[in-house]
Amino acid sequence: MKKSRREFIGISAMLGLSSMLHASPFNQLINIEPSNKKLKILILGGTSFLGPHQISYALQRGHEVSIFSRGKTKPKIYSELFSKVEQLVGDREDNLDALKNRTWDVVIDNSGRKTKWTEDAAKLLVDHVKYYMYTSSVSVYYPFLGDDFSETRDVVTEIPEDASEDEKPTYGYGVMKATSELAAIKTFGADRTFVVRPHLIVGPGDPTDRFPYWLARIEKGGDFIIPGTKDEVVQYIDVRDLAEWMIRLVENETTGIYNGAGPGFELTTNAFVHGIHASYNCPINYIQIDDFVFLKENSIIGIQPWVIQLPKYAGMSKTDTRKSIESGLTFRSLSDTVSVTKDWWYSDAVSQERRDNILSGERSFMKREKEILKKWKAKKG
DSSP states (O other): OOOOHHHHHHHHHHHHHHHHHHHOTTOOOOOOOOOSSOOEEEEESOSSSHHHHHHHHHHHTTOEEEEEEOSOOOOSSSGGGGGGSEEEEOBTTTBOGGGTTOOEEEEEEOOOOSHHHHHHHHHHHTTTEEEEEEEOOGGGGOSOOSSOOSTTSOOOOSOOTTOOTTTHHHHHHHHHHHHHHHHHHHHHOGGGEEEEEEOSEESTTOSSSHHHHHHHHHHHOEEEEEESOTTOEEEEEEHHHHHHHHHHHHHHTOOEEEEEOEEEEEEEHHHHHHHHHTTSOOOEEEEEEOOHHHHHHTTOSSOSSSOOSSGGGTTTTOOOOHHHHHTTOOOOOHHHHHHHHHHHHTSTTSOHHHHHHHHHSTTOTHHHHHHHHHHHHHHHO
């Protein structure tokens, strides 16, 4: 059967895109079927961590993607794909002109760092976009007290008067995310709004050193501190699992509020560390420090990418994900996350200075490890 010129051009474009995707060292491709729906997607942000993975998957599914940013951040992963993306330049603070008089099927708000930004974008787009997806955070549940962390849990909408100075930034972030969710829902309505509340996001492109530190540290081997008790649990979400699920939610038009956390079963912190070590061939001696007072006195609170052993964080890794799994959230293995993150960590996307700082920089925990272990051994007698 002869192909029309339009069909031929379309097939050629997809073949070109496929070669780009296969060329990326951060994209272990499986056979991804194109979506039956071809959507026009606008991503607010899109150039840092989550956005490039959303773009990669959306393009594989056959969607059109536009991004809106200040044009200052150059993507360090999937950079070759951005030639396939419409790039709109502006500023969410005071310049949304590039979004005016345009239509999309959905807007994905990844860069909402002020409630006003979400309010302004939603009001501008409400008559031109069918759905609004806001990328929130489990921080809306702070303080993490109790056991019920389903999507129906009350969220924090103001900073308590008795909050300590140390707590105020944590409260403030949760309040900003919660009030931004409400702003999107108020403008678009609950039936046209998606709210996704991710847990700690890990994987290639991670702008923090929370997860990469433990990969780099375990690779060094030797005496290794596991802070906390053996029965503490960890939750995290691979950025690729999160990005792909968010695109599928949009395709399926299953609006609502969802928690975004993995790995899909209860995983202890010790099993988590052993799982990472399985990807490395190095001798290591695990030393469990389970004395909370000792941990606090030696500032070993919050260095790990899972539970911070403070009372108000006790339920952080108890996020209920049943609704999300029913809606199609799936999870890669920890070994897959480690493997691809390791490839990214040693690629040109990460500077040598950052790799050095994570182990020997002024704020590196590794610089204090030996001294802390001496204290711990002396305490244990």
